[in-house]
Amino acid sequence: MKKIYFLLLFWLTLSSFHYSQAQSAKANYELLKGKSFVQSKNYYLLTLFQNLPEVKNFLSNDAVLKNITKQKIEALNNATNQCQSKVSCIAESMQFSEAEIQEISKRLGELYTETNALGKMVSVHLIPSGTYILSQKLPAKEQLIKAWEQDAHGINFTIGVYVAGQKPNYPNIDSISFKVTHKSYPQLLGDLHKTLLEETKNDNLFFEPSLTAALLALEINEREQVADYEPMASTVNKLAFDRIKTINWKAFPYAVILVPGAGPEEPEVALSAEGMLRCRVAALRYFEGLAPFVVVSGGNVHPYKTKFNEAIEMKKFMVEKLKVPANAIIVEPHARHTTTNMRNTARLIFRYGMPFDKACITSTSKSQSMYIQELNLDKRCEKELNHVPYRKGKRLSETEAEFYPLIEALQINALEPLDP
Template identity: 50%
Template sequence: MRSLFLLICSCLCTISISAQVQQPNPQYLLKTTFNPVQYKNFYLLTLFQQDETVKQAIKNDPELSNLFKSRTQKIADALKTCGNDIACFAAAFKFTEDEISSIGIRLSHIYKQGAPLNALLKNDVVPSGCYALYGNLKPEEMLAKAWAQDAKAVNHTIEVYVEGAKANYPKIDSIGFNVKDKSYPELVNTNALLSLTAQNNLFFEPSMQFALIALEINERNDAGDYEPMMSTVNKASLGAIKKTNFSAYRYSLILVPGEGPEAPDTELSAGGMLRCRLAAEQYKNGMAPFIMVSGGRVHPYKTKYSEAYEMKKYLVNILRIPESVIIMEPHARHTTTNLRNAARIMFRYGMPMDKIALTVTVKSQSRYIGEVMPQRCIKELGYEPYRLGKRLSDTALEFFPNVMSLQIDFDEPMDP
């Protein structure tokens, strides 16, 4: 399913149509919520909640209003009849293909009727870059595709973190419960009950809340780690970026992909230390003004240690690199998203996207980034998040960040 979805997205990007491709805006600030896991996974749905004119247009639409009523009734019925059947509960919350299609058509109809959705698309959806794969479509088509993406994200989260379906990387990302345990249905039942709160009055809200609580009780809120980073762990480096003359440097930054330890009590692996030393050497040689450390809480399963945070500590405390030089990217779970997430931060923080950057790591991973990963990114993400430059050595490789990296990945809820 994931490969088919990404193949369709990739094809959409290459179709030649008369509409001009709409570009993300580096000055745009994402509309946030108290729960960063929500807006990072379901940005369009978050916008629907936050824009009062759009919210009223959706609530007042007869078809979407009827859908909300039928969905809440379906959930109420599930509470009465599902018993210990987890799949029964999940079916009450997941969107069917027919529903996704009909809702997309209805949203396109509302878009054509007047200003609320027009303004939302122009002022938020397009400049955010979160749905960049659809930037060459007509506005109402882009809206429908963005909705379908968020709906598939809700469904995927429920399938993996409620039903126990196989995650893309099950060794590190799988459900935290035994779905056959006799106590598990009660947790699912309680989650379902909570979705019927009066605050959930838009057609998608019960399902979105059910998915978000599933992530929470699975202890899988990794997407929100250290957020809001601009005012916390990256505050010093963000301030320094605004004062930096990037033309004085060969590279915009030095990216260090992490390596998670396998022992649960190990904070930073030997490989992580060595990668930091490689980066520090390049920094001290004046190659770039910043070092970005990239890696989340990945290895071993449900580790409490963040690769990026531990590498930052090592750079500051052991290698004496100033904190303002170090940019943390604490969410990547795979090598593909080390470079994708780096491109995202570079764009959001106002770094030059047309300037070449440098990644340093051990020989095997560096070769992997240069020779294997572009094809893997196309397969898993639907695009290449970077363009390769020259190889400087076995451990150092140039790359250009790609703004397409802002695109949300619908089936990686811990690092969307």
């Protein structure tokens, strides 16, 4: 009996090990670009559907999904007459209904097996990518369905904000570029609708009409900054990325020094006074040898639709004025909030193959440092990201505190299309 018990225990342990291994994100996994970085960074599952030939053929030849595609295109065509110039009606015709989302979820579940095209995609791409990592404890089929539902709701959110004019999470910086109540807007929307019909008339994948609508909406709103400077490892971060493999990490107490951006409020100002001061303090820490790299983090955020990028301007200041070597600065040019300063830095550490278990530090103003370390940033992360992308370490000074990156940072946030 004891022998059987131990064999059973060994089998369960082995099964658990294989399951946990199968669920893990891989640092050497190369994310597919697809048609654009805007698409792949927001809707990675749909990018896989389009760009893996075996999966694309499998889905496009399914009779149930083909019928859904046909009905969607017909509904878009009918919207021309049914909606007239009603903005909300046209936007809804572009979105997925909840009934459609659930019907597709059901069909994907019916089609999935571990050994067919969908099963291979989940094991070879979806799970190793880490882009839906918050579902990693679910069975593989459920991870597929959750990823689909996330992408579908994300598309609906984008269309809701950038076609229908609904409020985003941060209206002051992320709102639609047009006044939906202006008499000229229905005409623009009509032209968008016509373009959508032209571009999707030959689509054979069930999600493509709505996906195209979301991408067109971001384009005409000039909200494609999520793709700026990509692929960063071969553009703005090439010097630093190439240097990573040469670093003796044991020689440094920390992996990186993170400097969160501080956007100015005046359109003509490239870098705020606060941003300059944060850079100066971080440069001191760098020259003290605390870490081999400084991460400057911040996107095109303040003021509304600014042309200046916080991270790019901080790097210029640190290189030109403070003489920090360019190959010691990693640019993170997409974050729009303190939450994503932390999350995006954790992502870069993982994707760039830096030690993921090594402590890092934030170097910033006293007030923001307190907010990150002692106050409510972790609660805000839970609310806005559905996870906390870092673990707190100890406080080092009024302006510096330790943090450790967490793997949950890889999760796409479907409700922030400007920095998902």
